[in-house]
Amino acid sequence: MPDVIFPLDSTKTFTQQQLTGHNRWHPDIPPVATVKPGESFRVHCREWFDGDIHNDDSADDIRDAPLDKVHCLSGPFAVEGAKPGDLLIVDILDLGPIPLEEGPLAGQGWGYTGIFAKKNGGGFLTDQFPDAYKAVWDFTGHTATSxxxxxxxxxxxxxxxxxGTAPSHDLLTTWNTREAALIATDPERVPPLALPPQPKDAVLGSLEGADYDRVAAEAARTAPPRENGGNQDIKNLSRGSRVFYPVFVDGANLSVGDLHFSQGDGEITFCGAIEMGGFIDLRVDLIKGGMETYGVSENAIFMPGNVEPQYSEWLAFSGTSVTLDGEQRYLDSHLSYQRACLHxxxxxxxxGYSPEQAYLLLGAAPIEGRLSGVVDVPNACATVYLPTAIFDFPLAPTANGPTRIDPGMGAPRSSF
Known part of the structure; x- marks a missing residue:
């Protein structure tokens, strides 16, 4: 087993740990450790809400989830010799939940998926699902049930x-400027168009005093993916993946977190994956000057892992860029994927499932989402592929009609 360079104690909160991670992006957050090219190491990761979501039958914790606190990231980790313009190679060697059969924290034998309320983050289908719901998933080896x-x-x-890697000061300014301009187009929108810097609940490693105050006022939120990688939520970045990240600061300052047990393409409920705490084993290396050599001026490129479930039969649903009330949109692939999900x-x-159960399932299960047509004006076409083997009843249409199942207790809904 690689050496653990970022240990976590499950009985303590994120800010009570021996080493303090961070939940904002900024080049001045000091690294917690330095690793050498070619070195392998293990990192422990907290679940993204630091234990605020519980294994119970209420969705009030999803309704009240403190978005200012996320994401709990382990790091940054400096890579010896890394300079701006290099490509940082990151190999994902292994990862998994906290190795305990049961416990109070997500990752100790269980995880969760949430539909976020429209007033607190929303989701891909927030207009159709404006309230908070939750599903708790139990882990048996690599299998999830709920x-x-x-x-x-x-x-x-x-x-x-x-x-992802840390941004430079110039790149951070670019992020904040362009996102502020977007927010200004509709500053009262619910959910918001973007999340500006928020000093409240900022965790910035070992920074204190005036340095903390300055960085907290400038640091970017971790919600979106950006040029440095970040919150890309790509389900195929699994064991065996190799990722090539642009380097913008000395040391690269790699950070990692928000571990998922499973996820469908798009993570459509916003908290659409099965969230968990756990461990991840990484190996790093460098390609000197690789950004210019390979034309990677921004955004990571990657080689997907070779460890994933082998589903061979699917039932697919398509959607086009026409709104629910019949308005035609021009090649709107985002809308077409929404319509495929709704279908x-x-x-x-x-x-027999409730709409909320079905929505949660699409977020958590390893569905495939595809852009199937983007040139046939005016309709883009997107498709959603459901693996039929995950169901214990026949999913395909037959002349006998659908097999009615017992939907169980249903997905817990938040109180009002």
Whole structure:
């Protein structure tokens, strides 16, 4: 087992640990450790809400989830010899939940998926699902099942939802400027168009005093993916993946967190993956001057891992860029994927699931989302592929009609 360079004590909160990570992006957050090219190491990661979501049958914790606190990131880790313009190679060697059969924190034998309320983050289908719901998933080896979404069982593609390098000061200014301009177009929108710097609840490693105050006022939130990688939520960044990150600061300052037991393409409920705490084993290396050599001026490129469930039969749903009220949009692939997801949800309800259970399932299970047509004006076409083997009943249409299942207790809804 590689040496643990960022240990976590499950009985303590993120800020009570021996080493303090961070939940904002800024080049002046000091690294917690330095590693050498070619070195392998293990990192422990907190679940992204630091234990605020519970293994129970209430969604009030999702409704009240403190978005200013996320994401709890382990790091930064400096890489010896890394300079701006290099490419940082990151190999994902292994990852998994905290190795305990049960416990109070997500990752200790369980994880969760949440539909976020429109007033607190929203989601891909927030207009159709404005309230908070939750599903708790139990882990048996690599398999996930849920009392809140019964009759399904699937192998998770475990992966870090968030990993990336630190931005330079210039890149940070670019982020804040362009996102502020977007917010200004509709500053009262719910949910907001973007999240500006927020000093409240900022965790900035070992920074204190005036340095903390300055950085907290400038540091970027970790919610979106950006040029440094960040919160890309790519389910195929699994074991065996190799990622090439642009380096913007001396040392690269790599950070990682937001581990997922499983996820469907798009993480559509916003907290759409099965969130967990756990460990990840990484190996790093450098390609000197690699950004210019390979034309990677921004955004990571990667080689997907070779460890994933082998589903061979699928039921696919398509959607086009026409709104629910019949308005035609021009090649709107975002809308077409929404419509494909809604068609899949409608289909699953014919078997007995509630719309919320179906929505949670699409976020958590290893569904495939694809842009199937982007040139046939005016309609873009997107598709959602459901692996049929995850269900314990026949999913395909037949002349006999859908098999009705017992939906169980349903997905817990938040109180008002």
């Amino acid at each position: 009392r809140h979404v019964p009759h399904v069982s699937f192998t998770g593609i475990m992966h870090p939802g968030l990993m 899949a949800i409608d289909y699953l309800t014919t078997f």
